[in-house]
Amino acid sequence: MYGESDVIRRRVSRLREQADDIRVSADKLVVQAESVPWHGRAAESLRGRMKERATALRSVAEQHDRAADTLAKHLKQVDLFKEQIAEAEARAGVLVAEGELDGFEAPEPGHKDWLEVTLR
Template sequence: MYGDTAAGRKRVAQLREQGGDIRALAARLVAQAEAVPWHGKAADAMRERIKERADHLRAAAGHHETAAESLARHLQEVDTLKEAIDVRSHKAAALVEDARTRASEAAGPDGSPAESDPTDPTDATLLAFDPPPAGHKDWLTVTLPGL
């Protein structure tokens, strides 16, 4: 089975929280700089510099939010593929089991194949199927009759 998406979702929440914290820090820095009771060219330069730094912090917060969204989309795709793998593996197992049942019903009383009813080519394919490991991505490309 592939990655634990719960751990990834926890990371998404952390990235979003960090983005919010960084954005709040930027706002606090600007507010503190504006609140300084200092006037003149140097004070104006300091305030302008703080605003520039705050813009960089807001950009970093935006990068955190972008990363969180990208990771969330990726995790959704992983969940979708994991579900598709699960559905396909269960369907394949049912098809193989049905083929085994038909083969055993067609067999003679001693378990030998019935001479009058040769095995259906579809059932032969299903009976010869060697499945990938549980949860493996190869389930997405398995080709079986009825799958």
């Protein structure tokens, strides 16, 4: 069988969780940098650099979100193909049982070749 839907679903969820965790880390970094108890050019430099790092982290979080979205779209396509394969197998099973597909060589169960099978 192609595409382990549950595995893909878990990966989508994990990518979204990671994105959230990264955003939280970025926010904490800024808060911590803003709360340093010292002042001067070094403190301002630190705050500026940490804001840059937080921006980079947020960008990574967005990339995780986009990856999750792309994987979720892939999951929908995998589930659609698996459903189509199951429907073709079921239809062929009925036709074979009714004696209407003499000599029909069925693809392996769950194989993508079922998507190419044309049944009356």
